[in-house]
Amino acid sequence: QLKLQESGPGLVKPSETLSLTCTVSGGSITSIGYNWDWIRQPPGKGLEYIGTIYSGGSTYYNPSLKSRVTISIDTSKNQFSLRLSSVTASDTAMYYCARRDASDAFDIWGQGAVVTVSS
Amino acid sequence: QSALTQPPSASGSPGQSVTISCTGTRSDVGGYNYVSWYQQHPGKAPKLIIYEVTKRPSGVPDRFSGSKSGNTASLTVSGLQADDEANYYCSSYAGGNNVVFGGGTKLTVL
Numbered sequence: 001q002l003k004l005q006e007s008g009p010g011l012v013k014p015s016e017t018l019s020l021t022c023t024v025s026g027g028s029i030t031s032i033g034y035n036w037d038w039i040r041q042p043p044g045k046g047l048e049y050i051g052t053i054y055s056g057g058s059t060y061y062n063p064s065l066k067s068r069v070t071i072s073i074d075t076s077k078n079q080f081s082l083r084l085s086s087v088t089a090s091d092t093a094m095y096y097c098a099r100r101d102a103s104d105a106f107d108i109w110g111q112g113a114v115v116t117v118s119s
Numbered sequence: 120q121s122a123l124t125q126p127p128s129a130s131g132s133p134g135q136s137v138t139i140s141c142t143g144t145r146s147d148v149g150g151y152n153y154v155s156w157y158q159q160h161p162g163k164a165p166k167l168i169i170y171e172v173t174k175r176p177s178g179v180p181d182r183f184s185g186s187k188s189g190n191t192a193s194l195t196v197s198g199l200q201a202d203d204e205a206n207y208y209c210s211s212y213a214g215g216n217n218v219v220f221g222g223g224t225k226l227t228v229l
Contacts, residue, residue, distance in 0.1 A: 037218075046208060046220060046221070046222045046223040047157075047165065047208055047210075047220040047223070048220065049210075049217070049218045049219065049220060052216060060215075060216035060217070062217070063217075096164060096165075100218075101170075103153055103155075103170050103171045103174075104153045104155070104210075104212040104218055105153075105155040105167055105170035105171070105210075106155070106157070106165070106167060106210070107167050107170070107176065109164040109165055109166070110164065111164055112164055
């Protein structure tokens with residue numbers, strides 16, 4: 001049974017870089033037909049798509065965040081990571097990693113990681 | 120402002136049916152049959168309940184059904200149960216690898 005688990009600092013200072021890692025267990029991150037995504041949810045608000053990384057390493061980012069986002073993959077560790085630079089209070093959110101299938105549905109989600117941006 | 124428009128709230132009594140709409144454009148909902156719906160209970164991660172407009176993942180009750188007409192997709196929950204009380208989000212492929220979400224609908228079981 002495939003599981004995803006987010007990890008990383010829960011508190012980031014304004015203007016610094018947020019870094020999170022998603023560890024995939026119970027299956028391979030190189031499985032054909034799946035991509036790996038980051039999605040966030042500000043407190044009390046809806047879901048926002050951040051970006052995708054394909055097992056081959058290519059990426060796609062939400063145009064509204066593209067200038068600040070980097071997603072990378074480490075197939076040897078079965079992990080993928082998110083970096084979001086120059087954060088502000090508006091980046092405070094629950095950050096989820098998720099598997100995206102061939103129909104562009106997010107079929108497996110991590111439990112989420114709370115990240116607060118504050119000095 | 121979310122790319123897809125959902126009503127902020129919906130409600131129904133146990134046993135009744137309720138339908139939640141998700142309106143986009145021909146660049147997303149209307150252009151592709153890649154609409155998904157997610158159920159999110161408080162403090163929990165979202166759970167996929169509908170994909171490709173009408174399909175249910177294994178284990179999702181057939182009380183949940185999806186449909187689409189033009190630029191609007193809909194989720195219908197039949198035979199409402201107390202545990203159906205949650206937030207529901209739609210999403211759609213929007214071309215060029217992009218995915219957009221709706222703002223979410225809080226479903227209350229009266």
